[in-house]
Amino acid sequence: METETTVTWHVACQVSDIPEDGGGCALIDGKQIAIFNFARRGEWYATDNECPHRQQMAVARGMIGSQDGEPKVACPFHKKTFSLQTGHCLNDDAYQIKTFPVMVKENLVYIGI
Amino acid sequence: MKQELEIRIVVIGNGMVGFKFCEKLLSKRKEGQNIALTVFGEEPRVAYDRVHLSELFAGKSADDLTLAKEEWYTDNGITLYLSDPVVDIDRDSKLVRSHHGHVVHYDYLVMATGSGAFVPTIPGVEKDGVFVYRTIEDLELIQTYARKAKRGAVIGGGLLGLEAAKALLDLGLQEAHVVEFASRLMPRQIDDAGSRMLQNQLESLGLHIHLSKNTQEIKGGDCIEGMQFADQSFLEVDMLVISAGIRPRDELAKIAGLETHPRGGIVVNNQLQTSDPFIFAIGECALAHHMIYGLIAPGYEMADVVATQITGGEKEFLPFDMSTKLKLIGTDVASFGDPFIEEPACTTVRYENKAKGIYKRINVSLDGKSLLGGILVGDAEQYNMLLQTCKNKTILPPDSEDLILGSRGGEETGAGVMSFPDDALICSCEAVTKGMICQEVNEKGHRNIEAIKKSCKAGTGCGGCIPMVKDIIAGTLKLNGVYIRNVVCEHFDYSRQELLDLVKMNGLKTYNTVLDTFGKGDGCETCKPLVASLLASLWNENILQKDRAPIQDSNDRFLANIQKGGTYSVVPRIPGGEITPEKLIVIGQVAQKYGMYTKITGGQRIDMFGAHLGDLPLIWEELIGAGFESGHAYGKSLRTVKSCVGSTWCRFGVQDSVSFAIEVENRYKGLRSPHKLKSAVSGCIRECAEAQSKDFGIIATEKGWNLYVCGNGGSKPQHAQLLATDVDKETCLRLIDRFLMFYIKTADPLTRTATWLNKMEGGLSYLKAVVVDDVLSIAAELESELQQLIDVYQCEWKEVVESPELRKRFSHFVNTPAKDPSVQFEEMREQKRAKEWV
Incomplete structure (x- = not known):
């Protein structure tokens, strides 16, 4: 059974603040959120900015891509690679990051927390 | 119940x-x-x-x-x-x-x-400063005592004793002696000739070796002061480690x-x-x-x-093969089977190369069909193959010396690891056979060493079998008809070289056009930086423009080296290592202003650490204002051209090495390549700039310059090899142009020049034929391609500093100018360091 949670939408930034097919980090309520504009796929994603491997705040600076069609991001430090859909680490089962819903409306990017 | x-x-x-x-x-x-x-x-x-x-x-x-x-x-x-x-x-x-x-x-x-530890009963053995070498606690005691000691000795010239002697050198003792009772080192593993070779190698590293020495008494008051030997000689030492065997x-x-x-x-x-x-x-x-x-x-x-x-099973312990391979202070030592069996019971083949410190011996059965045992010193690359050949009684090739010398001309010797029977023990630490590895590949679909390690533990012990495990994986896949092609990744079904040609012919300049034209899917962290490097090597346009910023690897992405904690380090170019006092002052001032840790690098420049992402454009604005350029320390590109001071000051110098180094560095700066490139110019044969450890190195001669290529420091050091002798500057540069462009066009991704040459069919003679003799008639093309890259060079940091659009990306947050609050530093020797990660 899934429990219902209410999501609060926060304005993170403008669309142009995040490079196409790249990421940027927004500070929301004291939390660092990595936001990705996956322009190739026409999709937006948001995750923790902290990589759990060495607790480094750098996921937003990682390269994005896909593995068997699943969108992913690689931490720039040691290339731990996370699914942008589930946050699951694809090359080390021990790690997991959080993902957040993203909404783009009137040129603004909103993150649901 | x-x-x-x-x-x-x-x-x-x-x-x-x-x-x-x-x-x-x-x-x-x-x-x-x-x-x-x-x-x-x-x-x-x-x-x-x-x-x-x-x-x-x-x-x-x-x-x-x-x-x-x-x-x-x-x-x-x-x-x-x-x-x-x-x-x-x-x-x-x-x-x-x-x-x-x-x-x-x-x-x-x-x-x-x-x-x-077996401690012989020698009078004085109880004195302070006498240790054994067995546990972490023993090592901690040795470490503490070594701080005040100058001369140390080890009793025992076996494996552990030699390790202990190396440890004494590592701990900073001025002298380390090895005292062995027998007439040779490692008497249980290797023969006299092998032992002499090992001894030469160890002595060249600074160890003093005393053989046939019987220690009679340990002299001194409360603390050890020396060792008295039975032959009346005396050795002054202030600490001693006993490693004479186990009990x-x-x-x-x-x-x-x-x-x-x-x-x-x-x-x-x-x-x-x-x-x-x-x-x-x-x-x-x-x-x-x-x-x-x-x-x-x-x-x-x-x-x-x-x-x-x-747990209810049945198993016996059978006599166990005592073949070993180890690395002693950097020297390979291995013995297998029966290493000591002598003629006339067998035929012995020996190879000795004193200059390289290599000794190899194999003992072959009298009928020439099987391998009985052998010894390898200095180069044990063939150990696993020889051990398996010996254990499995594999039939030998007609010329058994090929086993240790390699086949000279003609085909590879034997069918290699795939000719072993299924029960050949490959990983002796974890008792994994060849058959078990093949099964992992065939039935569980494991295709790489990581997967094999995880599933059957092969290669997780001493790690010595890993090359063989890899060969077995590749061999098994090949038997299944899986052709291992060196393609980039799941998104590009081409090798790097193929892709480079395609991108060039089609004049593509962005990642998305390359992916749309020749790839599939959305790319990944393997193909993105690879394509980025190709585009830079072909067109030399700013790597952050168009859609190229987010395809750059961690360091190229922000034109700086990412360090622990997420800050960056900054390295301005200092061509040839020559710098004016005024520029030195600017570096000091900038480092001070932005709170950076400074250190001199191995390549004769200055690295400033701890820069926040948002500060990078400000830092570079000041450096560029003072006349500095990007040092490309973050790129797979030319790093530094190191120099010695040469004939302008040095009394031995025969040419002006600094001027030439500056010219070379300025010529090739910003050149993107499959891996980083390092160079050096020495002003005379004394080679103070260490040019022979570089991708391309130049050494002055009385008549001109000698050019060396494909050297490497790093994890697998390799000396550069002589490509041309006594050439003038212009010829030297022309040869380097050709060499570099040939490397850029044909090397696999992330392959240094040394590895590239090692894999090249025909090796140095082929490289010479292409670069010097131009047998392929491509020299003119290579030269002109390189000249084009040189012509369009721009300092990429200058372009960023001058472009508000590019500068905007240099901020940790997109919604506030604040710096990353999670960055933490610790104090160390009046500077700072990154906080240790967990």
């Missing part, structure tokens, strides 16, 4: 073998088998890797050597008592008593008490009335049972087949034999 049958097992000893026994027991435990396992360890630590003890002096911590954390024992329901040796075994009541008074009943008792720890077994050997060791049968069938002995405390097996692989095998029997 159902009564579950519980087997109570007590293990005495928590060393490597005791630990392996626990691991094996857990994995072999069958459904419904309830095991109560209690482990007593004498040392205060959980089991650690004693084989690699010396690495403590090479920067590893005690934790790095730990085999399992204490939680592992708890999680697996094992009761572990540390610092608590067993003092009494009551065999009638089947219980043990420990030093701290714990009483535990057993159904089976496993003695894995290991061995202690099995059988004292508890003796008290318990178990049969022990007069020269030490608990006697066991093929089931590894002691004279009490409920008590087993494994590892270095056990005497099996009339010998003590002082290596880790047979110890692990013993653990397996006992664990198998206790």
Whole structure:
């Protein structure tokens, strides 16, 4: 059974603040959120900015891509690679990051927390 | 209520073998088998890797050597008592008593008490400054004492003794001596000639070696001051490590009335049972087949034999092959099969190369068909192959010397590893055979070494078998018709070279056009930087423009090197290492202003660490204002051209090496390549700039310059090789142009020039034919392609500083100018360092 949670939408930034097919980090309520504009796929994603491997705040600076069609991001430090859909680490089962819903409306990017 | 049958097992000893026994027991435990396992360890630590003890002096911590954390024992329901040796075994009541008074009943008792250092009875052995080399605690004592010592010696020229001697050198002692009773080093593993070769190698590293020396007395007051030998000679030392062999720890077994050997060791049968069938002995405390097996692989095998029997299986311990390969202070030493068998019982083939420090010997059966044993010193690359050939009695090629010399001309010798039978033992630490690895590949679909390590543990022990495991994986896949093509990744079905040609012919300049035209999917962290590098090597446009910023790897993405904590380091170019006092002052001022840690690099420049992402454009604005350019320390591109001061100041210099180094560095700066490029120019034959360790190095001669190529420092050092002699500057540059462009166009991704050359068919003579003699008639094209890149060079940092659009991306947050609040520094020697990560 899934429990219902209410999501609060926060304005993170403008669309142009995040490079196409790249990421940027927004500070929301004291939390660092990595936001990705996956322009190739026409999709937006948001995750923790902290990589759990060495607790480094750098996921937003990682390269994005896909593995068997699943969108992913690689931490720039040691290339731990996370699914942008589930946050699951694809090359080390021990790690997991959080993902957040993203909404783009009137040129603004909103993150649901 | 159902009564579950519980087997109570007590293990005495928590060393490597005791630990392996626990691991094996857990994995072999069958459904419904309830095991109560209690482990007593004498040392205060959980089991650690004693084989690699010396690495403590090479920067590893005690934790790095730990085999399992204490939680592992708890999680697996094992009761572990540390610092608590067993003092009494009551065999009638089947219980043990420990030093701290714990009483535990057993159904089976496993003695894995290991061995202690054998200390000969020499007068004075009790003095301060005399140590043994056995545990982490021993090493800590040695480390502390070494701080005030200048001259140290080791008694024992075996494996452990030589390791200990190296440790003394590592600890900063001015002199390290090795004293061996026998007439050669490592008498049990190698013969006289091999030992002499090893001795030469070790002496060239600064070790003093004394053979046929019998230590009569250790002299001094409370502390050791010297060693008196039986031949009346005397050696002044202020510390001594005794490493003259091991003594099995059988004292508890003796008290318990178990049969022990007069020269030490608990006697066991093929089931590894002691004279009490409920008590087993494994590892270095056990005497099996009339010998003590002082290596880790047979110890692990013993653990397996006992664990198998206790969990209801059947297994015997058979005489174990004692072939070994080790790296002694950087020198390979290996022996296998019967290394010492002599003519006329066999035919011996020997190869000796004093200049390279290599000695090889193989003993071949008289009919020339099988390999009986051998010795390798200085180069043991063929060890695994030879060992398997020996063990499996593989039929030898007609010219058996090909085994150690390689086939000279013609085809490869034999069918390699795939010709071994399925039961050939490949990983002796984990007892994995070739057949098991093939099965992993065929049935479970594992296709790389990581997957194999995870699933069957092959290669996880000493790691010596990894190259063979890789060959078996590749060979098995090939048999299945899987052709291993070196393609980029799942998104591009081309090799780097193919892709480079395609991108060039089609004039593509962005990642998305390349992916749309020649790839599929959305790209990844492998193909993105690779394509980025191709685009830069072809067009040399700013790497952050168009869609190229987010395809750059971690460092290129922000034109700086990402460091622990997420800050960056900044390296301005200082061509040839020449810098004016004014510019030095600017670097100091900038570093001070932005709070950066400064350090001189190995390439004669200055690195500033700890820059926040948002500060990078400001820092570079100031540096560029003072006339600096990007140093490309972050790129797979030309780094530095190191120089010695040369004929302008040096009394030996024959040419102006600094001027030439500056010219070379300015010519090739910003050139993107498959991997980083380093260079150097030396002003004379003394080679102070170390040009022969670079991708391309230049050394002045009386008549001009010698050009060397494909050298490498780093993890696999290799000397550069001579490409051209006594050429003038213009010729030298022209040859470098061709060499670099040929490398850029043909090398695999992330392959340094040294590896590129090693893989090149025809090697240096082919490279010479292409670059110097132009046999392919491509020299003019290579030169003009390189000239185009030089012509469009721009300092990429200058372009960023001047572009508001590019500058905007240099901010940690997109919604506030704040810096990353999680960045933390620690104080160190009046500067700062990154906070250690967990």
